[in-house]
Amino acid sequence: MHFSRLALIGCGLIGGSFALGLKKQQCVSTVVGFSASESSMNKALALGVIDTKASSLRQAVEGADLVLVAVPVNVIENCLRDMLDHLSPSALVMDVGSTKAMVAEQAMSIMGERAHQFVPAHPIAGKEQHGVEYASAELFVKHKTILTPMPVNTTQTIALASEVWVGLGSEVLCMSAQEHDQALAGISHLPHFIAFAAVNALNSQAHRDTFWRLAGPGFRDFSRIAASSPAVWRDIFVSNPDELLVQLKAFQNALQDLELALKNKDASADLKDLIEAASLARKTWSHSA
Amino acid sequence: MHFSRLALIGCGLIGGSFALGLKKQQCVSTVVGFSASESSMNKALALGVIDTKASSLRQAVEGADLVLVAVPVNVIENCLRDMLDHLSPSALVMDVGSTKAMVAEQAMSIMGERAHQFVPAHPIAGKEQHGVEYASAELFVKHKTILTPMPVNTTQTIALASEVWVGLGSEVLCMSAQEHDQALAGISHLPHFIAFAAVNALNSQAHRDTFWRLAGPGFRDFSRIAASSPAVWRDIFVSNPDELLVQLKAFQNALQDLELALKNKDASADLKDLIEAASLARKTWSHSA
Numbered sequence: 001m002h003f004s005r006l007a008l009i010g011c012g013l014i015g016g017s018f019a020l021g022l023k024k025q026q027c028v029s030t031v032v033g034f035s036a037s038e039s040s041m042n043k044a045l046a047l048g049v050i051d052t053k054a055s056s057l058r059q060a061v062e063g064a065d066l067v068l069v070a071v072p073v074n075v076i077e078n079c080l081r082d083m084l085d086h087l088s089p090s091a092l093v094m095d096v097g098s099t100k101a102m103v104a105e106q107a108m109s110i111m112g113e114r115a116h117q118f119v120p121a122h123p124i125a126g127k128e129q130h131g132v133e134y135a136s137a138e139l140f141v142k143h144k145t146i147l148t149p150m151p152v153n154t155t156q157t158i159a160l161a162s163e164v165w166v167g168l169g170s171e172v173l174c175m176s177a178q179e180h181d182q183a184l185a186g187i188s189h190l191p192h193f194i195a196f197a198a199v200n201a202l203n204s205q206a207h208r209d210t211f212w213r214l215a216g217p218g219f220r221d222f223s224r225i226a227a228s229s230p231a232v233w234r235d236i237f238v239s240n241p242d243e244l245l246v247q248l249k250a251f252q253n254a255l256q257d258l259e260l261a262l263k264n265k266d267a268s269a270d271l272k273d274l275i276e277a278a279s280l281a282r283k284t285w286s287h288s289a
Numbered sequence: 290m291h292f293s294r295l296a297l298i299g300c301g302l303i304g305g306s307f308a309l310g311l312k313k314q315q316c317v318s319t320v321v322g323f324s325a326s327e328s329s330m331n332k333a334l335a336l337g338v339i340d341t342k343a344s345s346l347r348q349a350v351e352g353a354d355l356v357l358v359a360v361p362v363n364v365i366e367n368c369l370r371d372m373l374d375h376l377s378p379s380a381l382v383m384d385v386g387s388t389k390a391m392v393a394e395q396a397m398s399i400m401g402e403r404a405h406q407f408v409p410a411h412p413i414a415g416k417e418q419h420g421v422e423y424a425s426a427e428l429f430v431k432h433k434t435i436l437t438p439m440p441v442n443t444t445q446t447i448a449l450a451s452e453v454w455v456g457l458g459s460e461v462l463c464m465s466a467q468e469h470d471q472a473l474a475g476i477s478h479l480p481h482f483i484a485f486a487a488v489n490a491l492n493s494q495a496h497r498d499t500f501w502r503l504a505g506p507g508f509r510d511f512s513r514i515a516a517s518s519p520a521v522w523r524d525i526f527v528s529n530p531d532e533l534l535v536q537l538k539a540f541q542n543a544l545q546d547l548e549l550a551l552k553n554k555d556a557s558a559d560l561k562d563l564i565e566a567a568s569l570a571r572k573t574w575s576h577s578a
Contacts, residue, residue: 124505144503179499186491187504191511193547194483196567201536201543202475203570210468212574214433215476216413220575221510222480227572230565237551237560247490248548254490258482259537262526271526276519278485281492283516285501286509 001163003028007064009057009079011035011044014096015070016135019049021168024137034060044132058086065091073097074235077106084111092160094121098184099240100148100177108150116152119161120177121145123170130229141169148177185243190251192233193244195226290452292317296353298346298368300324300333303385304359305424308338310457313426323349333421347375354380362386363524366395373400381449383410387473388529389437389466397439405441408450409466410434412459419518430458437466474532479540481522482533484515
């Protein structure tokens with residue numbers, strides 16, 4: 001596997017790590033970067049993440065045999081539209097968006113008979129920091145990357161997409177976009193939603209300074225994801241609202257079970273049973289993960 | 290500061306770390322351990338956490354000038370009752386319970402005119418693992434320990450209690466039991482309550498295997514505290530239900546704000562504002578912590 005020209009659309013943490021990883025594996029000759037943010041592009045160039053800056057998205061993709069669209073999910077649509085007439089017929093295009101059903105639908109609608117070149121991808125890796133300055137060639141190592149191939153993708157295209165992520169150290173899984181969005185709503189979107197709410201709840205109280213002064217390592221880990229990028233997470237929530245609301249309802253039900261068990265002090269065995277079920281499930285996962 | 294005999298009541302993670310820390314600082318000559326669990330006592334002895342096993346709580350405290358009651362909060366009451374007639378009049382007694390108002394009330398009621406010997410303490414440190422095999426002399430280093438002195442405590446007693454925790458590497462803070470319980474409900478008890486509910490919600494769904502297979506580092510940190518000890522956390526919740534319910538209500542309100550902003554797709558600016566407030570607060574804390 002070798003690409004002569006990677007067009008990196010969006011020079012942030014994920015895109016930058018992708019470029020650095022391919023460079024480290026010597027799988028790419030040249031990386032051309034384009035970003036809506038001039039300062040991101042300049043940082044990416046200074047850090048050696050990209051080799052040249054493009055003056056437009058179109059210029060970036062011209063002659064590229066690999067295109068990575070590493071932008072917030074709500075901007076992917078515009079990027080695909082912009083690049084279409086300039087895209088090499090043999091180029092592989094992937095995104096890295098955190099929701100997949102909406103993106104696949106947009107790709108089908110915009111790219112038409114060229115949609116077979118686009119393989120929706122989601123590397124489950126990240127940091128609460130964002131920006132190319134945090135990019136690392138090892139970001140995807142031992143992390144899972146989910147591909148949600150579309151019916152129009154050929155086996156060869158899917159295999160090549162898979163090879164790219166395996167080359168970056170990822171474990172690659174394939175599933176439907178619906179299955180992906182449902183699972184990610186539970187294990188990622190809802191936890192972020194909850195963490196944002198938990199921090200807002202503390203911060204809205206008169207005693208907030210005492211809270212922040214006393215918070216320890218348990219709270220630090222629990223709330224780490226609440227420091228995530230507001231622009232990125234607003235877009236993720238809005239692009240997968242139905243599945244997120246299903247998971248929110250399941251969580252609210254589980255929370256209510258605990259609340260009722262707590263209020264009924266005589267039924268303390270129930271409270272302990274509920275906690276035990278959670279503790280066991282979490283420990284079992286730790287040991288298998 | 291030097292103690293000739295520490296009576297360690299409860300040979301678990303916290304008690305074991307306390308004993309190891311004092312030994313490492315050469316602040317104690319002998320550690321006598323007692324635990325309701327014979328196997329914990331044997332492990333503590335084998336690991337050098339305690340020097341001798343006591344055959345009863347009473348035997349452990351006899352002749353001790355320092356007593357640490359490192360047992361779940363709902364058992365502290367019985368321990369104080371058991372030791373009272375055998376306690377040296379000059380011994381300093383501390384607990385390490387995660388709630389303080391109930392414990393202070395129990396100590397006043399049970400110990401009577403000897404309650405001045407008891408200083409309620411709460412080291413904000415721990416691991417999701419429990420058991421003396423995870424004990425470490427460094428567990429309290431750079432972590433906060435809160436003392437909630439009672440009106441009957443003398444300045445000298447409080448100063449000695451403080452010196453013990455400072456010697457273990459802790460930053461010591463004093464506040465009222467009420468202030469402690471309110472703050473801990475927000476930064477510790479509620480996050481545990483939420484994490485237990487979040488794990489139970491995922492685990493109750495038919496797709497649970499996909500959830501566990503795909504969950505990544507964000508979920509791992511968010512849910513780490515859900516692996517905590519069911520016995521310990523059931524007791525903490527039940528010993529501080531009023532403050533926990535106040536914090537739960539604040540969280541549910543904040544969650545509802547996010548839910549309403551999500552459902553009102555046209556009002557996406559509001560959703561982003563709510564996320565931004567949380568992200569900023571969490572980042573500000575990271576930088577100051």
